[in-house]
Amino acid sequence: SRGLTSEIEARQFVNKEVFYPLDAVDGDDLVGNITWDNFIGYGVSDENRGFLGTITGVDESTINVLLRVDYDGEELLIPAVEEFVTDVDHIGHLLTVSLPEGLIDLA
Template identity: 35%
Template sequence: MQKKDCFYLGKIVKKYSFKGELLIKLDTDEPDLYENLDALFIDLRNNLVPFFLESSQLHKSDLLRVKFEDVDTEADADALIKSDIYLPLEFLPKLEGNKFYFHEIIGFTVTDINYGVVGTIKAINDSTAQALFEIDRDGVEILIPMNDEFINNVDRANKTIVVETPEGLIDLYLDEN
């Protein structure tokens, strides 16, 4: 299993008991979806290693208390603390309407209501305060904020996203060249 086939679920933050139990801080709005997993992948030295669960239950709101098979001591548990947890992409709940996962819209065509076809989404930049669509238009990069007010429609069947951006935003990128 490779990271590109998985999504980040959370991080092991601390031990829970003396019997090898651990707490995973989940990076999700719906922690209860992940309460009854059979297995998950732990990133150990940049390799995703499958770990099978003896038990798991939600602990407080966004922590998952887990007991892995063959992790029976504090030392075993200590070795896993601060490790990132991943699951295969097929475990992601399906999103409907205009909600989407960043990975699923790469390659979609962006069309602006007033401007027409803008280009193809090549990446999502989420390192800024506002996530941005990185769009390629014949070699020119156009950045459009991923603002709910700008997104009119996500059409998965036709791999298009219809936006309505402020007048002149797209022209800013094209006038420079």
């Protein structure tokens, strides 16, 4: 594909939100540039509980950011804490976490 070749072509993108696929970005360029919103649509797997569900949204209405996860039709709210994240697979769209015991009750 060809890039933009003139200022006139580029003007159509002024004040517009544009997207670039994460899988096309060098992993080293991602450090510090990803927000929790980038993980909407990713699966979440806990090291002890297994697959929890899919991230459907991010709740920033409180001091603690929460990931909204669809767990078999129920909504789980998981704190968006970097220390809980043990692995991120941008190709497979999977966030692996290690949540403290008792943080969520799936019963």
